[in-house]
Each structure stands twice: as structure tokens, then as C-alpha cells.
Amino acid sequence: MTGNTTRHILLGRVVGAFGVRGQVKIESWTEPREAIFRYQPWTLRDAAGNARELSGARGRNSGKHLVADLPGVEDRDAVDALVGLEISVPRSALPPPRPDEYYWVDLEGLRVINADGRDFGIVSHLFSTGANDVLVAKGDKERLIPFVQPEFVTGVDFQAGVVGVDWDPEF
Structure with missing residues (x-):
């Protein structure tokens, strides 16, 4: 954790x-x-x-x-x-999450890095749209990334403090 x-x-x-x-x-x-x-x-x-x-x-x-x-x-x-x-x-007080599930608070503050190694900053917060959850990464600009695994969120590594994403830096 x-x-x-x-x-x-x-x-x-x-x-x-x-x-x-x-x-x-x-x-x-x-x-x-x-x-x-x-x-x-x-x-x-x-x-x-x-x-x-x-x-x-x-x-x-x-x-x-x-x-x-x-x-x-x-x-x-x-x-x-x-x-x-x-x-x-x-x-x-909360039970551990199931595999491939996360408490939003545990993701806040982690680095967001895309498949090309581009650093998007840190996870500011997440929110729900009803259709899916959205991760908000704040770095050189704010990026809204759908929290859809494995299409856009490719992995979470708590040891390294990183959320891996497959996301275009221009979005």
C-alpha cells in the first residue's frame, strides 16, 4: 500500500x-x-x-x-x-481491495506515466461519470484519463508509486 x-x-x-x-x-x-x-x-x-x-x-x-x-x-x-x-x-478501517480494484485515495499522489515514458504528473483525484471513472493527472497540464483497464490504465505499481497509462500526451 x-x-x-x-x-x-x-x-x-x-x-x-x-x-x-x-x-x-x-x-x-x-x-x-x-x-x-x-x-x-x-x-x-x-x-x-x-x-x-x-x-x-x-x-x-x-x-x-x-x-x-x-x-x-x-x-x-x-x-x-x-x-x-x-x-x-x-x-x-476498510478491507483490502480485490485484485485490480483500488481505493481512489490510494491512487492520489502517484505518478502517471504513459507507455512512451512521458511523465503526466501526479494523480490529483478521480471522479465518476456514471459510464466510467476518470483519473485526473496534473503535471504540465491537466489530463482526464478514463480509468478503464487495461485499455487506458495499463497498471498500478504501488512499490514504484506509478500508474501506467496508454494515453496520448496531446489529450
Whole structure:
């Protein structure tokens, strides 16, 4: 791995209240989305960067969102104070990825080098288009490379700190 064990992975956010008894609606980006409850403790962080740790969240599917019970959150006012908070966990709380699968956070900061040895800079971040994920390499310019293996992403070497790509430098 890349030594990112102290980094936090964003898994979801609190999006609203559910009822009046202190339950919250959660948007989860885990797959399946209920898996967010397997990875705890959570770090709840607001837009200003203020964070607190929370353990013992339980929940269930409810249409578009998950509905969760959070320890110490027992009324609508307490829920309103949580709306908008991001939910993250330490990278070390997640299981190892399967072969040829990667956590995006593990790829961030790696060098991107094409088949001709041209250095495209480093992986800034990745994002999803729905059709596929896209790797953003920042170097002499920003390049958006579809994260499609093995057509465009030919390999990831964590030991060398390199993502190999088959990509035209002019794109």
C-alpha cells in the first residue's frame, strides 16, 4: 500500500431528519450502501473542518436514503445540528481491495506515466461519470484519463508509486 493508513475516506453525509425521534437520513457512497454501518468509528466533519468521532451507528434502507440511529441523537434539534456533516472513516478501517480494484485515495499522489515514458504528473483525484471513472493527472497540464483497464490504465505499481497509462500526451 501507499502508507495512507491515517487518511480518512469519505463514505457519505447526513442529509436530513427522518421523523421527530432523532433519526437521520444518510446518503451513502459505499457499495452496497448499507455497508457504511460496517465501518466505524465514523468521523463527522462540518464544512469548517470541525470533527467529532461517533461509534455505534445503526441503520436501514429507506428508499433513496438510509435511515440511521446515532448514539446521543434523540430529537429533531440534535438532528438539525448534524445535517450536512460528512461521514468518513480511517483508511485502515476498510478491507483490502480485490485484485485490480483500488481505493481512489490510494491512487492520489502517484505518478502517471504513459507507455512512451512521458511523465503526466501526479494523480490529483478521480471522479465518476456514471459510464466510467476518470483519473485526473496534473503535471504540465491537466489530463482526464478514463480509468478503464487495461485499455487506458495499463497498471498500478504501488512499490514504484506509478500508474501506467496508454494515453496520448496531446489529450
